[in-house]
Amino acid sequence: MKTVLMQISLKIGLVKMYLNSIFTNPERLERLTNIAESSLLPLLKGAIFYTIPLTLISFALGLTLAILTALARLSGIKPLEIIARIYVSAIRGTPLLVQLFIIFYGLPTVGITIDPFPSAVIGFSLNVGAYASEIIRAAIQSIPKGQWEAGYSIGMNYQQALKRIILPQASRVSIPPLSNTFISLVKDTSLASMILVTEMFRKAQEIAATNYEFLLLYTQAALIYWVICFILSIVQGRIERRLDRYVSK
Amino acid sequence: MITIKGLTKKFDDLEVLKGIDLEVEKGKVVVVIGPSGSGKTTLLRCINILETPTSGSITISNSQLDFSKTVPKKRISAFRSLTGMVFQSYNLFPHKTALENVMEGPVIVKKESSANASRKAEQLLSKVGLGDKLHYYPFQLSGGQQQRVGIARALAMEPKVMLFDEPTSALDPELVGDVLKAMKDLASEGMTMVVVSHEMRFAREAADEVIFMDRGIIIERGAPEQIFSTPKEERTQQFLQMIQ
Numbered sequence A: 001m002k003t004v005l006m007q008i009s010l011k012i013g014l015v016k017m018y019l020n021s022i023f024t025n026p027e028r029l030e031r032l033t034n035i036a037e038s039s040l041l042p043l044l045k046g047a048i049f050y051t052i053p054l055t056l057i058s059f060a061l062g063l064t065l066a067i068l069t070a071l072a073r074l075s076g077i078k079p080l081e082i083i084a085r086i087y088v089s090a091i092r093g094t095p096l097l098v099q100l101f102i103i104f105y106g107l108p109t110v111g112i113t114i115d116p117f118p119s120a121v122i123g124f125s126l127n128v129g130a131y132a133s134e135i136i137r138a139a140i141q142s143i144p145k146g147q148w149e150a151g152y153s154i155g156m157n158y159q160q161a162l163k164r165i166i167l168p169q170a171s172r173v174s175i176p177p178l179s180n181t182f183i184s185l186v187k188d189t190s191l192a193s194m195i196l197v198t199e200m201f202r203k204a205q206e207i208a209a210t211n212y213e214f215l216l217l218y219t220q221a222a223l224i225y226w227v228i229c230f231i232l233s234i235v236q237g238r239i240e241r242r243l244d245r246y247v248s249k
Numbered sequence B: 001m002i003t004i005k006g007l008t009k010k011f012d013d014l015e016v017l018k019g020i021d022l023e024v025e026k027g028k029v030v031v032v033i034g035p036s037g038s039g040k041t042t043l044l045r046c047i048n049i050l051e052t053p054t055s056g057s058i059t060i061s062n063s064q065l066d067f068s069k070t071v072p073k074k075r076i077s078a079f080r081s082l083t084g085m086v087f088q089s090y091n092l093f094p095h096k097t098a099l100e101n102v103m104e105g106p107v108i109v110k111k112e113s114s115a116n117a118s119r120k121a122e123q124l125l126s127k128v129g130l131g132d133k134l135h136y137y138p139f140q141l142s143g144g145q146q147q148r149v150g151i152a153r154a155l156a157m158e159p160k161v162m163l164f165d166e167p168t169s170a171l172d173p174e175l176v177g178d179v180l181k182a183m184k185d186l187a188s189e190g191m192t193m194v195v196v197s198h199e200m201r202f203a204r205e206a207a208d209e210v211i212f213m214d215r216g217i218i219i220e221r222g223a224p225e226q227i228f229s230t231p232k233e234e235r236t237q238q239f240l241q242m243i244q
């Protein structure tokens, strides 16, 4: 117990020294400011050209896959249900990083070589597809049976009732959990750095490797992720309010 | 207009309809009464094919479905379009306004232009007394108003027969009148209607025939006055005593 406390106080001391070394030493402060300034643009480029497109493309593909998977699960057709179940179980039961490694480093062994960016898109889409399918399935099931029947009773077929009546209502229910998936995805794209995608976090690693300012660069990257996620949570709030217009308060 | 012959419906081992024979002539209003669980809702749902009957046949207008064979899906939707259904719990589309609820069928199913459908929907909503509520969402309407939107929505598909499943039983008493008035108007325009309802006054004023159902069979049928005042069967007498 005592030794643990001592270790902790020692570490706090080190942090103090680090901060002191910055603020009592104008040269050090200037070096850090310069590095922060010059690395901002490369980091933003990593975000704009890789992190954000990777997120958007993977989410769009993943969501499509998720809807199809949810419908397969609810189809009442046994083989489809089983395939959907196995897919969801396999993706949710294995680490995302391992999946990315299988796609990028593993598949070439059997002659399938895929570039870093498409590999990442495949990995993330499969992931979103599995997690979001459970959200969408629950949302569809939460819509009362009477809504399907009302659709059928005015002559709709399954597709029409699904598209016009059920999915619009299910989407309202699923926006909050899907937003969580989306925000997680933004952060998870940092794992693509491990399969050579030069997204924001990999840029930070590359820059830090040249000047050894790890704390500065990783903190800077973290702040940019935070800003992106913060903006997304504002957008989420707006969408929720828009979709809530037909519900009594 | 409607001819039902030997209609049965089983849920697993539970036989809910045990051979229903029923005929409704064009323009007539039939009111179905009976204890809870006697199969009234199931009968309407079978006519609308929301449930697939186990055996028997249903003929509406000139189309016949025979349930001793399997019926193809295409025929079911065509057959379903002959009837309009009004649900006990309204089942309006909550994400659509009153007008959009009524337009939905004509635009999506019948592929009418939305200008056309909108004009027609407006007329129908005015007819049921909701001309000033076109752009309200269901949650902004009272139960009685919602049910009248439900009636307009079914009418928009121009069915040959209207089916009502206890349309007023979920309503506060003061809201029942407007819904019944809309139904009476419809009856006087010559719509063929099958109405499950225990509203005696409606049955007396609008029904051509009252049918008493119990445990999946039709026990007794006749003119409203006859059924309500001088029922022949003991079970009918007991039931009427209970609800009066």
Ligand SMILES: Nc1ncnc2c1ncn2[C@@H]1O[C@H](COP(=O)(O)OP(=O)(O)O)[C@@H](O)[C@H]1O
Binding pocket: B011, B014, B016, B034, B035, B036, B037, B038, B039, B040, B041, B042, B043
């Ligand atoms: N989908 C279903 N599955 C199993 N049993 C059902 C189903 N729908 C209705 N039933 C049963 O059928 C019987 C008749 O129900 P219903 O037609 O709703 O009667 P009513 O409308 O006259 O009250 C009840 O015993 C009910 O429990």
Ligand SMILES: [Mg+2]
Binding pocket: B040, B041, B042, B166
């Ligand atoms: Mg009922």
